[in-house]
Amino acid sequence: MDRSLTPDQLELFEKGFAARSANRLMQNAVTQTPVDDVALDRRVVTGIDHSVSHHLDDWKVTNQKKSGRCWMFAGLNLLRVGAARKLGVKDFEFSQNYLLWWDKFERANHFLEAVVETSDREVDDRTVAHLLSDPIGDGGQWNMFVALVAKHGLVPKSAMPETHSSSATRAMNLALKTLLRQGARDLRALAAEGVAAQRECKREVLAAIHRVLSIHLGTPPQRFLWQWEDKDKEFHRDGWLTPAQFAASYAQLPLEDYVCLVHDPRESSPVGRTFTVQYLGNVVDAPPVVYLNAPMELLKRLTMTAIVDGEPVWFGCDVSKMSRSDVGVWDAALYDYAGVYDAPFTMDKADRLLHHETQMTHAMLFTGVDVVDGSPRRWRVENSWGAEKADRGFWTMNDSWFGEYVFEIAVRRSALPPELAAALDQPPIVLPAWDPMGALAD
Known part of the structure; x- marks a missing residue:
């Protein structure tokens, strides 16, 4: 084939398309109907039974609305199970807005420190460009959630309820990103004057960030009065608590x-x-974000075992692939795109990572598993997209999808095989800032 497209080549493509009646049939269908409705494999949809053999959830789902806080919601949803049990209530929510405030403020400081560290490089250096591309998005990782709770504790939703901007973060984030990029410009300009001058400039930037966050989200409480009525109508009062005290009491x-x-x-x-x-994190001086690479079968087995033993599991995945929200289903063969387009789709998971076709985009909670002959067949998932979709907000994942599109889980260290537990003590391999395994779930 020639280097450039020629009229003769275009004519061949057009004749080839017109020669197959299936192409014209698909053209007629897809020009009038969403392609996913045409490609949907009805055998997969009708073949899914949403029941599972082990089912933990008997609570209502949460709703992150127009924000990218799924990782935070999933972490708090994991903790609220034990909190509700201790409080003796049916449903309970920690304040997602409280952790959002602290994540934004800590992440602003984390970003500015990275700018100071890289201020001797050109602005179009790949790492600097990556840092500037999204200085303060909503997404996050499991270790980032743990770092926030460890440093700032938790509060009930009543102590710092949602605001318009916590549920729709776009306008707030635009202001924060502008201030941080402007701050990066000023910090880089001060590189020759030394770190002390840069840190003084950083203080001024953080003061502005603090104002923006407080205007949009409110002010995080330092103390609050905690009292409640349990499901048996019995009244309880713990008195005035700090966020650290509340977390110590109710994060089980x-x-x-x-x-x-x-x-x-x-x-x-x-x-x-x-x-x-590199540069992945939100809290300066917190333990680094560290992953342990393990076989997929181990991830499945540990997740299954945790659920069977009564504990939900936090996980991150590429949520957009092979997904159907009206029926609340994920399956690796949900759509027959190859049949619609008469084109092969042959990339495996490694190929997709290498060629920017996939990465972790969302975090949720496994709350159920269907076990057949000791192996998982499908999974029940608590999402944070509200109760209007799927089964009142709970989705069904066929095991085929788990293998292709789940990237990470959070499990107890004691559950690991001894050889993998020992590997956690090794110095981690450092991946560049732009590696897809550094993607943030939102």
């Missing part, structure tokens, strides 16, 4: 004992090794 899981397992099948990522990503 030892978050510091959890580790993040990932499935990264690229040849460059050996199984049984830990990884970290």
Whole structure:
């Protein structure tokens, strides 16, 4: 084929398209109907039974609305199970807005420190460009959630309820990004004067960030009065608590004992090794974001075992692939795009990572599993998109989808095989800032 497109080549393509009646049939269908409705494999949809053998959830789903806080919602949803049990209530929510405020403020500081560290590089250096591309998005990772709770504690939703901007973060984020990029410009200009001058400039930028966050989200409480009525109508009062005291009382899981397992099948990522990503994080001086690469079958087995033993599991995935929201289903073969387009779709998970076709985009909570002959067949998932979709907000995932599109889970270190637990003590392999395993779930 010639280097450029020629009229003769275009004519051949057009004749080839017109020669197959199936192409014209698909053209007629897709020009009038969404392609996913045409490609949907009805055999998959009708073949899914939404029941599962092990089912934990008997609570209402939460709703992140127009924000990218799924990772935070999923983490708080994991913790609220034990909190509701201790409080003796049916439904309970920690304040997502409280953690959002602290994540934004800590992340602004984290970004500005990265700018100081890289201020001797050109502005179009790949790492600097990556930092500037999204200085303060909503997305996050499991370790970032743990870092926030460890430093700032938790409060009930009543102590810092949602605001317009916590539920729709776009306008607030635009202001924050402008201020941070402007701050990056000023910090870089002060590089020759030394870190002390840069840190003084950083203080002024953070003061502006603090004002923006407080205007949009309110002011995080330092203390609050906690009292409640349980499901038996009995009244309780704990008195005035700090966020740290509330977290110590009602976060029933030892978050510091959890580790993040990932499935990264690229040849460059050996199984049984830990990884970290440059400049990934939100809290300066917190433990780094570290993953342990493990076989997919182990991720499935540990998730299944945790659910069977009564504990939901936080996980991150590429939510947009092979997904159907009206029926609340994920399946690796949900859409027959190859049949619609008469074109092969042959990339495996490693290929998709290498060629920017996939990455973690969303975090949720496994709350059920259907076990057949000791192996998982499908999974029940608590999403944070409200109760209007799927089964009152709970989705069904066929096991085929887990293998292709789930990237990471958070599990207790004690659940790991001894050889993998020992691997956590190795120095992590450092991936560049732009590696897809550094993607943030939102």
